[in-house]
Amino acid sequence: MLVLGIETSCDETGVALYDTERGLIADKLHTQIGLHQPFGGVVPELSSRDHVRRCIQLVDAVLHESNLSKCALDGVAYTKGPGLIGALMVGASVAKSLSYGLGIPAVGVHHMEGHLMAVMIAESKPEYPFIALLVSGGHTQLFRVDGFGKYKLLGESVDDAAGEAFDKAAKLLGLPYPGGPQIAKLALQGNPERFSFPRPMINRPGLDFSFSGLKTHAVNAYQNSKNEPSINEDIARAFEDAVVDTLSIKCLRALKQENLRKLVMVGGVSANQKLRQTLTSLHIDDLPVEVYYPPAKFCTDNGAMIAYTGWLHLQRKLVKNLAIEVKPRLPME
Ligand code: KG4
């Protein structure tokens, strides 16, 4: 079964081909980072228009590169939500048109389920059950995962997502969008002793997160010492340490609560090296926690995760509904 995957939920147009026998055979991405950078964040209308320009070009490119024609496709998968409504509509419309024209099924994939399943494209993949930390620009969630489609939400952010917090802190320091990788780079030169930011909500029971307060700490630290040397590096370091520590404490708590030892981290923030190192060194009763994450290029938005997750869905059911349906807000359970 050959499945085309289309991701257009935010600021990346991703298109890929996944095949039962050959696995991932093509994967192309166009990022809109340069388009949005002058505005300091994603401008939804510009995003939709750019997806319109790129989406069909990328579909043609993955087919051409693989020496395949559209007629070889057995199904199409697209991101149905959550995301920006106009952006989602572009991928959904292209997918449904292909489905109608070629007489093949189209399946809408949950964006975060796509991120989660990206870990299964890696060479070393986890066996179920496991705990999954989903950390992106829009979500920070902990799930117990008992199988494909079997998700139990254990906790989530009550305000900003971890990626969103990185982006806002970066903006404050005058760094370009998206801020996560920029903060991570600066933090490498930062002094960990200069500022100590809180680890929000760790003293309360439960597995929810709150990251919006860390912004205030970053603002205050900046206002009090903005003309001093290394201020940006030291704030970046304190900020990254606080986010990583908080995520790590809650992951350990979730593993213990569910009596599991396997941990999966996915989504844009899972590309963060400090987070990877910290989670990889976790232990329970002196035994190491097994940690899994997707290859770096499949941590941030991409078409491969949608092609693969769509393939999983299409193997289980035939999707006949031709209505174009997208949802800006969509729970994963
Ligand atoms: O998953 P993703 O590509 O898009 C969403 O679904 O939101 O995640 C994007 C987020 C952005 O907030 C970005 O700043 C963050 O992931 N991010 C990082 C790193 N790379 C991307 N945050 C921290 N460290 C990184 N290395």
Ligand code: ZN
């Ligand atoms: Zn994403």
